[in-house]
Amino acid sequence: MPKGVPERGSIPDDGLTTRQRRQQPVLAIHTGTGKGKSTAAFGMAMRAWNQGFDIGVFQFVKSAKWRVGEETALRALGDAHLASGIGGPVEWHKMGEGWSWIRKHGDDADHAEAAREGWAEIARRLASERHRFYLLDEFTYPLKWGWIEVSEVVEALRARPGNQHVVITGRDAPPELIAAADLVTEMTKIKHPMDAGRKGQRGIEW
């Protein structure tokens, strides 16, 4: 695990102090075909919560049933923040049920449009430094399907002010996004119980 020792090269000649280098915004991507991409992102959200960061979760999936455990737990942590001041506040927005900031809740028949609306709102929030930690869950899919322009996303992420961390999950992260990221991890399946015809397990898969 990281001990703060650079693995390649030495201390960068960027004129920054160690303290300044600890306060830089991170763009992280969890990609690959294995499990744990979103799960690790939600684990990061727990750490961010503990630091008192304002957390915004944006789920780019039609059905949210697979995240019910994470949502309940993160909302409970948000409630703990409201009740006793520990940790940070948590907002959770789902594309699949109509984005929470939009008043009319249609049937979301046009998923491409819903995804674009979601991204437009995230771009506004980044510009206004609304959150400190953004989790864009399964955001690679609307990029992959051409619903949202990758170059537009990369530009908005590169231009984001302040110290806002962004974690993006999903398979097939586009190369331009990977190029713009600070931290990219690929999750690879070595063995999965469903290969043997086993079913998803309550408390493990959801």
Place this chain on the structure above:
Amino acid sequence: MPKGVPERGSIPDDGLTTRQRRQQPVLAIHTGTGKGKSTAAFGMAMRAWNQGFDIGVFQFVKSAKWRVGEETALRALGDAHLASGIGGPVEWHKMGEGWSWIRKHGDDADHAEAAREGWAEIARRLASERHRFYLLDEFTYPLKWGWIEVSEVVEALRARPGNQHVVITGRDAPPELIAAADLVTEMTKIKHPMDAGRKGQRGIEW
């Protein structure tokens, strides 16, 4: 993401119903040199908590400073269970501060012995079905260093009664353990900010 459809082969000829197959104990391993091994395991613990599972976390590391966010968050979830009945109870034990169930807190100078004591307690808990979800964080290291016999661990895991899920994290998971596991994910680093001499970020790394 899993849709419950077996990826290879068809429904196994094991005489079990789908419901029974959803109630099988899972042994999961997160290994590889990338980030997210433990983080994803703690994300799984959030899901298990949401199902009301009794959670036991066992940290096989000398210093626990890198897990303070997860610990605070999971303990807050355990408190929420005690206060309002949501989720499940959470126990957190650290080798680095002397295992919590041992009264005398020495300086833990003999890490090999401390690791063996930790495993012995986990084996007892597995035999008595003390928890429903076990997180053995960085448990591959005492195995790798020969402090604990891999064959003994595999035997105890194979023989565990009931429906107890176990998640083990750490690099270089031994082949016998991988062979015994149901779900194995390898986390691979594609890009890491520390490669560029950047420091760990508060709220991201810890």
